[in-house]
Amino acid sequence: MSGDGGPAAGGASADARRIIDTSVAHSARVHDYWLGGKDNFAVDRAAGDAVMAAYPGIVMTVRANRAFLARAVRFLADEVGIRQFLDIGTGIPAANNTHEVAQSVAPGSRVVYVDYDPVVLLHAEALLTSSAQGVVDYVDADLRDPQTILSQAARTLDFSRPVAVTLIAIMHLIGDQDDPYGIVRQLMAAVPAGSYLALSQVASDIETEQVAEAARRYTRLGHENLRFRSHAEIMQFFAGLELVEPGLVPVQDWRPVSELEARTHSSVRGGVGRKP
Numbered sequence: 001m002s003g004d005g006g007p008a009a010g011g012a013s014a015d016a017r018r019i020i021d022t023s024v025a026h027s028a029r030v031h032d033y034w035l036g037g038k039d040n041f042a043v044d045r046a047a048g049d050a051v052m053a054a055y056p057g058i059v060m061t062v063r064a065n066r067a068f069l070a071r072a073v074r075f076l077a078d079e080v081g082i083r084q085f086l087d088i089g090t091g092i093p094a095a096n097n098t099h100e101v102a103q104s105v106a107p108g109s110r111v112v113y114v115d116y117d118p119v120v121l122l123h124a125e126a127l128l129t130s131s132a133q134g135v136v137d138y139v140d141a142d143l144r145d146p147q148t149i150l151s152q153a154a155r156t157l158d159f160s161r162p163v164a165v166t167l168i169a170i171m172h173l174i175g176d177q178d179d180p181y182g183i184v185r186q187l188m189a190a191v192p193a194g195s196y197l198a199l200s201q202v203a204s205d206i207e208t209e210q211v212a213e214a215a216r217r218y219t220r221l222g223h224e225n226l227r228f229r230s231h232a233e234i235m236q237f238f239a240g241l242e243l244v245e246p247g248l249v250p251v252q253d254w255r256p257v258s259e260l261e262a263r264t265h266s267s268v269r270g271g272v273g274r275k276p
């Protein structure tokens with residue numbers, strides 16, 4: 001799908017949330033634009049360009065974050081042996097989607113994707129391409145309603161066994177009024193000891209002024225408010241968890257596997273924590 005004649009939300013649902021609104025920028029589509037995808041509209045490209053004008057590092061940042069996602073999932077599947085993933089804020093499919101990385105390590109991995117964007121929903125079928133041994137499911141839901149996510153994910157995931165909850169580049173879209181820490185607490189309360197949280201979000205204390213100006217420009221064209229957080233504020237998401245090495249760091253510093261990855265730059269911090 002591409003272009004501004006793009007698909008109506010036809011058939012998806014009567015729910016207003018599921019109507020593809022091409023008059024305001026949406027994070028999934030702007031993110032797709034920065035990643036070089038085709039699933040974006042003029043307003044998304046305008047918002048993406050406005051952010052780039054204020055903060056040229058954004059493209060490198062989203063790519064570094066995407067590489068973090070892949071490394072974190074590979075670490076969890078390969079080094080920890082996690083076989084169940086709850087990926088919330090999936091985004092429009094790109095390279096190295098969670099199930100592809102997890103199932104390349106362990107074909108029997110079970111993955112539940114969650115997103116509230118109608119364009120991501122349209123791509124759900126493309127995402128539902130599990131290995132024969134594994135399972136992939138998609139839940140159309142809002143992170144601000146974690147109990148719905150948990151009950152629908154239970155169709156696929158066994159919550160008596162360890163689960164990796166991945167919240168990659170989504171928490172900066174959840175404002176303080178929506179109790180972001182409470183949401184993460186509820187999700188992690190539902191999974192047993194030995195489960196993991198992998199989380200990244202835009203930092204408020206890396207290249208602060210450029211990033212804040214970029215957010216102001218984005219907010220003019222988008223319907224989502226942005227809440228960037230400091231190192232200490234992001235750390236609070238990991239309360240009660242044991243952070244694995246190297247802790248909460250700019251994403252390119254989290255176990256880079258090549259010189260190229262290590263030398264990149266980003267304004268996103270990420271980490272992985274274990275529920276004891």
Ligand SMILES: C[S@@+](CC[C@H](N)C(=O)[O-])C[C@H]1O[C@@H](n2cnc3c(N)ncnc32)[C@H](O)[C@@H]1O
Pocket residue numbers: 027028031065066069088089090091092114115116117120141142143144167168169170173
């Ligand atoms: C910046 S993209 C990140 C995509 C992917 N996780 C990555 O890091 O490449 C954020 C995604 O979160 C989704 N999202 C934002 N707020 C959400 C909410 N309240 N509930 C569910 N999904 C949400 C957006 O639709 C978008 O697909």
